[in-house]
Amino acid sequence: MTADLELTAREAAKSLRNWRKSNTEADTRGVAHVGEGVLRCALCGTTLVVAQEDKGWYAASFSYSCADPGCGQGALPVAEVDRELEEFTRRRLKEPAVVAAWRATRLAELDEQIADARPILPWCWDQRRRRQLSRRLAPSEWLFTPYTCTSGSRHYLYFFGTELTDLIVERARTVAEPQRGRSVGELVQAEREWTYLWLDIHRLKRRQVRRMLGRRALQEIDDDWEQRQTRLWDLLKETDWQYSGPARQPLEDRAMDQEWSQSPGVMARQRRSLLAYALGDNQLVLSATVDAGSRVRVVPAVS
Ligand SMILES: [Zn+2]
Known part of the structure; x- marks a missing residue:
């Protein structure tokens, strides 16, 4: 040799x-919806799951619902919730501290993949x-x-x-x-x-x-x-x-190209990883009642 x-x-x-x-x-492994495994039920704290509601032979819609059948929380349409998740992500990914955290993590991932090759x-x-x-x-x-x-x-x-x-x-x-x-x-x-x-x-x-x-x-x-x-x-x-141009920003990610509510399921895994940067140490709670215009609330994580 x-x-x-x-x-x-x-x-x-x-x-x-x-x-x-x-x-x-x-890039692709098994996440169908951006809020899966991230959203928690406002009533009981259980992680929400995505369920499909059959509305006749031509239309089926997806909802986030509580995994506990005994919980009173109703099903919430994925499209509406994803719109809120996108707004939240866009807002947070402009904050310098969040951008810095995103940059450091992404660079570490890239360095590892490149070193392995x-x-x-x-x-x-x-x-x-x-x-x-x-x-x-x-x-x-x-x-x-x-x-x-x-x-x-x-x-x-x-x-x-x-x-x-x-x-x-x-x-x-x-x-x-x-x-x-x-x-x-x-x-x-x-x-x-x-x-x-x-x-x-x-x-x-x-x-x-x-x-x-x-x-x-x-x-x-x-x-x-x-x-x-x-x-x-x-x-x-x-x-x-x-590279001589301006440094890449998290919102330039391809996962942000299309409106999330219009394209649920598209690049869900990548969208969820951007949402995770936006979230930092916090948790997302979803409630059936709208509070100050939104159903999604950010709460500090309980360990
Ligand atoms: Zn619940």
Whole structure:
């Protein structure tokens, strides 16, 4: 093994799979509604659950209701409550102390994800190593002709490279203090070039390309692919990046793009994590009666 390799090809393939799995799970895993597990019943203090009320064959609506069937708290429509949760989140995420807490936590998460990817990177740096890694990532390629131009290990390496790039770009944009290093714009550009090619060829079947355009056309596609990915992997050897624009704010998160009440269930997990920053050490209590225009009340957490 060469000095710069911490992992064997087998270990690198395994960590690459795990890294991608934990990355995508963090985004999507099992939260259907933003208030789930966060809101408590004003009457009995129990955590509220989301229940579906069937209103005929064409319409069903979702409500937050108390998990205790003996409690007198009625069901409250998710859309109305989510509107209040969004207002609360927007208001709090403009406060400097909340923004600072959000920034520190998000940076720590990004640093951890980026650090976990680093030992895999040397396996992507040159074509010979990429081939060794590929054999572990998608062994079936050695038995069958890959179906499309981006099947098998190409698929893994492309998503690993672009997902890691997105994290590094997000990190550079999130840091509040001025940074030294290369402009993150170069990284964005290299990622974009690779993505354009991915979009062009990911549906092309290799066998068809060979039959219709010839062996040389297929070779050209493969060379282009190698060239564009090499460009990105080369840049990813750098560790210091800087972004010259204003630092990212929590309200720029994609989870805030659409109105929560209009799109319940969309990015619920990410919305809930923003709500958690907004909430800090407090708890949210939901009551059936409207008090000063809202049903949601913020109370200090009882430990
Ligand atoms: Zn209750």
